[in-house]
Amino acid sequence: MQQSQRKLIKLFLDIVLSNGAVLSASASLAALAPVAVASVPAPCHPLAVKDLNSIFTDIIINISVKLESMREAALRAIDCLRDRSYSIGELADAIDKSQSWTSEIVGDLEDAHLVDRTDGVQLAHTYEASLLAELLDRYALEKVLTGTKEDILVALLPGPISIAELQKQGFAKSTLYQHLNEIQETGAIAHTDDGYAISDDTLRSFLDARTRTTPFETEYRANGDRLVATSKGDVDGTPTAFSAFTRYGVDYYPAKTYVYQGDRSLDLEDILIHAVTVAENKKQMAMAAVFYLTHRATLDSSDLWRLANRWDCVERWADLFAYIDQREVHHEELFLPWEEFIDLANDYGVYPRGHHPEASLQRGLEELGDYLEAPVDTYLLGGGNLILRGLKDSTKDVDLVVADGQTFFTLAESLQDLGYEERGDLEAAYNQLDPSLVLEKEGFPRWGIFVETVAGQLQLNEAMIERCDQSFEYGNLHVHLLSLSDIFVFKSIMEREGDLEDVALIAQQADLDWEGIFEEIKTQDDRTGRFFSFAVLDTLDVLEERYDIVAPITDRLVSYCLENALLVSLEDPNTIEDLRTELDFPDHRIYNKLRQLEEDGQITVDRSGRLNTYQRIE
Numbered sequence: 256m257q258q259s260q261r262k263l264i265k266l267f268l269d270i271v272l273s274n275g276a277v278l279s280a281s282a283s284l285a286a287l288a289p290v291a292v293a294s295v296p297a298p299c300h301p302l303a304v305k306d307l308n309s310i311f312t313d314i315i316i317n318i319s320v321k322l323e324s325m326r327e328a329a330l331r332a333i334d335c336l337r338d339r340s341y342s343i344g345e346l347a348d349a350i351d352k353s354q355s356w357t358s359e360i361v362g363d364l365e366d367a368h369l370v371d372r373t374d375g376v377q378l379a380h381t382y383e384a385s386l387l388a389e390l391l392d393r394y395a396l397e398k399v400l401t402g403t404k405e406d407i408l409v410a411l412l413p414g415p416i417s418i419a420e421l422q423k424q425g426f427a428k429s430t431l432y433q434h435l436n437e438i439q440e441t442g443a444i445a446h447t448d449d450g451y452a453i454s455d456d457t458l459r460s461f462l463d464a465r466t467r468t469t470p471f472e473t474e475y476r477a478n479g480d481r482l483v484a485t486s487k488g489d490v491d492g493t494p495t496a497f498s499a500f501t502r503y504g505v506d507y508y509p510a511k512t513y514v515y516q517g518d519r520s521l522d523l524e525d526i527l528i529h530a531v532t533v534a535e536n537k538k539q540m541a542m543a544a545v546f547y548l549t550h551r552a553t554l555d556s557s558d559l560w561r562l563a564n565r566w567d568c569v570e571r572w573a574d575l576f577a578y579i580d581q582r583e584v585h586h587e588e589l590f591l592p593w594e595e596f597i598d599l600a601n602d603y604g605v606y607p608r609g610h611h612p613e614a615s616l617q618r619g620l621e622e623l624g625d626y627l628e629a630p631v632d633t634y635l636l637g638g639g640n641l642i643l644r645g646l647k648d649s650t651k652d653v654d655l656v657v658a659d660g661q662t663f664f665t666l667a668e669s670l671q672d673l674g675y676e677e678r679g680d681l682e683a684a685y686n687q688l689d690p691s692l693v694l695e696k697e698g699f700p701r702w703g704i705f706v707e708t709v710a711g712q713l714q715l716n717e718a719m720i721e722r723c724d725q726s727f728e729y730g731n732l733h734v735h736l737l738s739l740s741d742i743f744v745f746k747s748i749m750e751r752e753g754d755l756e757d758v759a760l761i762a763q764q765a766d767l768d769w770e771g772i773f774e775e776i777k778t779q780d781d782r783t784g785r786f787f788s789f790a791v792l793d794t795l796d797v798l799e800e801r802y803d804i805v806a807p808i809t810d811r812l813v814s815y816c817l818e819n820a821l822l823v824s825l826e827d828p829n830t831i832e833d834l835r836t837e838l839d840f841p842d843h844r845i846y847n848k849l850r851q852l853e854e855d856g857q858i859t860v861d862r863s864g865r866l867n868t869y870q871r872i873e
Contacts, residue, residue, distance in 0.1 A: 328352050329360050330396050333378065336370060337388050340377035367465070382510040386461040393457070394441050404434050408444070408453060409462055415449035456537045456591075464510040475532055477566045480517035484533050492516040496529040497542065505546050505603060509539075523550050528562040531571050537591045540571075541599055544579055548605035560793055573755060573801050579607055580651075582756050585801070612649045613642050619653065619699045624730030626669050632733045633657055633666070634715060634723065636745050638757065639700070640736050643727060646760060656705045656715045656737075663691055663706045670694050670702060709745060713779055713787060722771075739765040740772050744779070747794040748787050758794055759802045773808045777815065792816050813840075817848050825858055825871040832866060 331350040335341060341349065347357035364370040369387060371379040378384050390396060399408070403426065410416060410424055421431050435451055438444050445454040453459045475482040483492060492514025500507040503523065513533060515521060527550075530543045547554065563572035574584040584590055591599070600606060616639055634657070635643070638650025657663050671677075675694035694702045708714050722738040737745070743761050746754045761767065776788045792812050798804040806812075817840050824837055834845055849869060852858045861868040 327397050327401050328356070329364055330391070330400065332357070332360055332364065332376075333369060333384075333387055334391050336376065336378040337391070340375035342375055346376055380508055382508045383461060383464045385508050386457055386464065389457050390455075390461060393455070394443060398437050398441050399443050399458070403430060404438060405462070405465075407431065407434055408438070408458070409465075411444065411451055411453050412459065412462055415447050415452040417450035420450065460510070460536060460538060473533075475566065480515065480519065482529055482533060482566075483514050483516060484511045485514075486511055490514055493521055495521055495526050496533050497539065499526045500530070500542065500546055503546070503550065505542070505549055507542050522558070523554055524558040524562055527554065528559060528566055528568065528572065531563070531575060532566045532568045534571070534589070537589060540575065540578075540589045541591045541596050544575060544596065545600055545603050545605060547575070547579065548600060548607060549603065557790070560797070564793075564796075569797055569800055573797060577756055580756070581607070615699050616642055616650065616653065619696075619702075620727075620729040620732060620734065622673060623666070623669060624728070624732030626673055627665070627731035629665075630731045630733060631657075631662055631665055632735065633662070634720070634735050634737055636709075636737050636742055637749075640742055641757060641760070643734075643736060644725070644739075646764060647757070650700055652703055653700045654703045654705070654709075655734075656707065656709065658707060658715070660706055663704055666704055667692050667694070675699075675702065713745070713748065713785075714782055716778070716782070718775070718778075738768075740768045741775065743767060744772060744775055744787075744791065748790040755794065755797060755801075759798055759804060762798060762804045762806070763802070769806060769808050773811060776812070780819070786816070786819055788812060788816050788819070813844070814848065817844055818852065821845070821848060821852060821869075822857065822871055825869050828861070828868045828870045830864075830866040830868055834869070 328350050332346055335346060335349045343354055343358050343361065346361070347354045350357065350360075352360070361370060361372065361376055365372055365379075367383065368381045369379055369384045371377050378388065390399070398404075407421065407426060410421055410426075418428065418431055418435075422428055435444065435446075439446060439451075443453065443455050443458050444451055453462075472483060472485040474484075482495065483490060484496075490512055493516075494502070494513065495515040496513035497507055497509040497511075498513040499521075503526065513529065515525070515529065519525075527543060527546055530539070530546065534540045534543055559572065560569070563569045570585065571589070574586055574589065577584050578590050578596075581593065590596070597607075633655045635653070635655055637652055637654035638647055639653040641647040642650055655666070657666065671694065673696070675696040677692060677694055691706045692702075692704045694704075705715075719737060719741050720735070722741060723735040724738055725736040727734045727736075739761050743758060746758045746761075776791055779785075779787050792809075795806045795809050795812065798806065799809070817838070820838050820840070821834070824834060829837075831845070831849075834849075835842060838845060849858070849860075853860055853869075856872065858869050858871050861870075
């Protein structure tokens, strides 16, 4: 190349940069060719304008071809690096390029946070790299991200855009039609009434991460605690949400940094609920589901619901629970198609438990009844109960309560003889029910057998047995269905996947004895010394918020729970400020209940200090 032409190339590039063009956008470069010609001083080019324009056009073509070739080679390099690290020489051989060219590509990929050169050349542990690896599994990316295609896709990030609007951004019409059709054939974009739109959330997240240039920060607050989501790499606080996933065995590298700023130490439950709170797209909600499935053996369901209420994400958490249980969700836009989620979950080695239809439940009951040598009475609660009533068509669990240990051993030995195996790694929510035995067999629901009590102390009593309203006989297996009112109480405290939806189903379709439910709650509290009433109250709150179901006993249950909470708190002297801090009830309810307890002679009030001091009378 002659020296004068090299000077023109440099001059052209200076003009391009001064006009703010992006070098990868060949359409934009082409539009600048006349500008470049007009900007070059006459003494610099004793050539005809048409000759100068021809030179600039050649420059544009050479730049575009090299950029496209580099992008294709970069994608091949990323594809190789998904399996192992390479030296520059090995990678050059793998992508069939020279070492100098490969070194230039690797440098660009490193600047883009896609590769790391700490120990050879390897895929970086960054959000952008993990997304690009996913996209390579899904698409032939040379049809999506090479040439000006990435620039067109970036233009689609704000939402659907028409061809005419894209032309106004400097893209040639012929180029747009060609590239948009090619990308659309891959399924990465869709043509809507409003124009072309990105249809793949992973691709959208990748482009968004690649184009972000300025730090931003979003905060979430709950009772003085603070969550921060920021694009800054260095921020004060304890890593939480997606920033803490890798520390707990779920490899995920978010584009943002998530930290908790507060005085509390964080448990698994905090990290998961923080992730649900800050999740912005389908992929992040899917990763929250993966985190739940990874740790469900140790997560405490009660704490999860309490924290979801604290961070005002009960609706999202209920949706995530319903999604994992393959039930209807209220916000479909937050969740991946089920088949895509299963592939993602399998990549992390976790598997949602499947549902079993009525046929497998009936087959299991018949098989057990035929095997038993003598009649056995059992009491069925849970999803199996609802199936036999025709309210559901599938379930994961068969929950049976028996009255004595002898019946338990008879059932347990029979099920094991029939090929069922005891399961030891119970998820925490099921373990809280304290089943005497859990047995599983391929192709059948999981059996949980309780001896007289559920959840440690919630008791099967004579009144419940008398309220059983249907019975079925399968050979020697006699199955009695607990009433729907009693099922409502049981499921309100279970907090397993699907229990909330079952409670809503019962409330919507059954004529419940609400007065009986309220009396049974108080009876169970009195008999066991455990305040199951609080779990039921939490369930009623979620039913009202999520399903617009208002139970007629809610106000009375609030008053009852508040009274019990105050009597426990006032075993030691407390001021109103102490009580307001300790109890999650409105101030006016606390004041009114204190006044009532004083009038009933259950507490004393010391009014000699700045604040009244209350204490329970023993």
